[in-house]
Amino acid sequence: MSHSKTESLNFYTYLCQNIGSEAIVKARRLKCISSDFASSNNLFPCIYSGSRGEGLDLEGSDIDVMRICSSYVVYESDKYIVHNWLPVLVMDTEDSPPCFTQLELYSNVNNLPNIFKQQLQQHRGKHLLSSELYKSQLLEQICFFGLGVKLNMHGPCLSDINDNLDFAICLKCDKWVFQAQPWISRPRLIWPSPELISKITSCGTLFVPIGNKGSIHENLQWRISFSVAEKILIFSFSHTQLLCYALLKILLKEIVNREEELKGLLCSYFLKTLMFWISEENVTSVWRPDNIIPCFMACLKRLLYCIEYSTLLHYFIPDNNLLYLRFNNKQRNTLINILKQSYKKGIRVFSSSQTLHDYRRFPCETARSMCEKTLYTVIVSMREYFYSPFITNSLFLLFTLLNHCKSELSRYIFKQSLTRSYQQMPCPLPHVNNPNNKQQYKFYKLDLSQLLVGVQSDAASGWLILASFFYSHKNYLTSIDIIKYTLSKCADESSLSMITLKQKNTLKLMSLLPFPSVVFNKFKLNSVIPTELKSPHMFDLLMCISSIPFAHFLRFLCCYHLHDLRTIRYCISKLSETVIEYSHSREQDSLVIIYNFLLLGIAFQMLGETELARTYFRIAAQYDLNGVSSASFRLRQFC
Known part of the structure; x- marks a missing residue:
């Protein structure tokens, strides 16, 4: 084996540890795909896109979600139209450059509700759906119903002010549009295969609300999006x-974009397009672990060529040059110099990156314990982001996984979906418990059995929701026992005695992975919420809670009602310690920090220590830039 192959294999192993192994990438993809399937029967089905949807979870990657609007039906030509009660739109590319189109209303405009008419604009005697008006109205509606959540327009997407989440409401045509027809039959070596091409074209095409920048009709144009096709192609890549x-992507984000004048000039989409062209022009056998360094260098050389000649053709519609007038001469020369220096350095260029800086210190042999740790990290990551609030979605997901993917990992995802659904099923209950009321007692047992199934989700969140349930019924001592159990992270199967036989059999089938004592950092508390956390601010119903701080807070509430002054002070002390500790952790997101300080403020307010309460509410409000919590509302109560 030559030195270059040895180096490539070592580098490949290192990348699998730092970017993700084949199994890890599969896990990430399955998580996103299952979320897509779970929403497919909703009014606005979603498609995860971007790095996370592709199976990558790089530093700084945001969440890209495309939601398909079912309010319109889009056809590429009026000859394909079938009768439909929804407003019908037809593609009109006469005044649009390649990859863009206008959408003309084919239905009678007089029969449309005002909400649709407000999105239309007349042009040359036609009623066109304005991409600009469409986005503006959508933003207004979300702000109205979103109860104060602040969003910005970011190209075709709506983004939160921290740019952590991008989502676009797009339209769909079930046909593969005529502009991309030549892609199907153009000459190629092996990739993509005819089967893959057939699968892609059967998925149709999307339209996102953004026009060609600088066009006089920019506000009337829609970009033709191939996000679904691109996702399928990425999934067909070898590791x-x-x-x-x-x-x-790492080279772009962590090296090229250090130059202020180059930020935003290149984007991940260009790199994806580059990879598609290179993959189509080469045999698949070159993409081997022992050849990864030469493969990367070939990709980098091709990128340099594209910049030098300002040419990168759209993969599906080559008439569109993505780099046309993209940068001026100074920017182009700076970019070329950086890429040339990077090419000379080879993989040593990543020694100055944040993600891959420690490659030379990486041991060549991968210990099994490290692999297990990586799998554990993915399981935690999946549990943090995967959320299915309705049991119907879980059953739909089960049907999908049984028919399309029967792996152990898919069974784990279903287990997470089902147990989390059981956690959310009980409705918030008033502090009334009348054992003489048979109907109420029946609901009590039903809710309790559902929550007991939910405890199988992990070692913390399900138990804490159960403890909150007992607290809501003034069963403070039982709640405290469960909290102590949760904090000690030990198993006790005797607590499942109230589960029905059918539910026991379900739990037995779901005991799949060797992580029964995993404690996940946060969970959604939107059922059985303690009265003290409720407020007129509706978003607190979806509050994101840290497991350990909430455990100390809930124990504080129990002791407060039991008048156990000594333990109250102990709980306050532990709550303060964990909240401060979490606020200094880089791993905690702002939403968790907000609600941690909110818990602390409520606790001090209940003790009558208003100055401390005001301080912590103020800190929570400072973190809460999007206005998702009741922090500002509670702070105003002191005025």
Whole structure:
């Protein structure tokens, strides 16, 4: 084996540890796909896109979600129209450059509700759906119903002010549009295969609300999006291909974009397009782990060529040059110099990156314990982001996984979906418990059995929701026992005695992975919420709670009602310690920090220590830039 192959294998192993192994990438993808399936029967089905949807979870990656609007039906030509009660739109590319189209209303405008008419604009005697008006109205509606959540327009997407979440409401045509027809039959070597092409074209095309920048009709144009097709193509990559793609993204974000004048000039979409062209022009056998360094260098050389000649053709519609007038001469020369220096350094260029800076210190042999740790990290990550609030979605997901993917990982995802659904099923109850009321007692047992199924989700959140349930019924001592159990992270199967036989059999089938004592950092508390946490601010119903701080807070509430002054002070002390500790952790997101300080403020307010309460409410409000919590509302109560 030559030195270059040895180096490539070592580098490949290192990348699998830092970017993700083949199994890890599969886990991430399955998580996103299952979320897509779970929403497919909703009014606005969602599609995870971007790095996370592709199976990558790089530093700084945001969440990209595309939601398909079912309010319109889009056709590429009026000859394909079938009768439909929804407003019908037809593509009109006469005044649009390649990859863009206008959408003309085919239905009678007089029969449309005002909400649709407000999105239309007349042009040359036609009623066109304005991408600008569409986004503006959507933003107004979300702000109205979103109860103060602040969003910005970011291209075709709506983003939170921290740019952690991008989502676009797009339209869909079930046909593969005529502009991309030549892609189907153009000459190629092996990839993509005819089967893959057939699968892609059957998915149709999307339209996102953004026009060609600088066009006089920009506000009337919609960009033709191939996000679904691109996702399928990325999924067909070998792991070596995917890692080369990830290396290009890291090079762009952590090296090229250090130059202030270059930020935003290149984007991940360009790199994806580059990878598609290279993959189509090469045999698949070159993408091997022992050849990853030459493969990456070839990709980097191709990128340099594209910049030098300002040419990168759209993969599906080559008439569109993505780099046309993209940068001026100074920017182009700076970018070329950086890429040339990077090419000379080879993989040593990543020694100055944040993600891959420690490659030379990485041991060549991968210990099994490290693999297990990586799998554990993915399981935690999946549990943090995967959320299915309705049992119907879980059953739909089960049907999908049984028919399309029967792996152990898919069974784990279903288990998470089902147990979390059981956690959320009980409705918030008043502090009334009348054992003489048979109907109420029946609901009590039903809710309790559902929550007991929910405890199988992990070692913390399900038990804490159960403890909150007992607290809501003034069973403070039982709640305290469960909290102590949760904090000690030990198993006790005797607590499942009230589960029905059918539910026991379900739990037995769901005991799949060797992580029964995993404690996840946060969970959604939107059922059985303690009265003290409720407020007129509706978003507190979806509050994101840290497990350990909430455990101390809930124990404080129990002791407060039991007048146990000594333990109250102990709980306050532990709550303060954990909240301060979490606020200094880089791993905690702002939403968790907000509600941690909110818990602390409520506790001190209950004790009559108003100055401390005001201080912590103020800190929570300072973190809460989007206005998602009741922090500002509670702070105003002191005025």
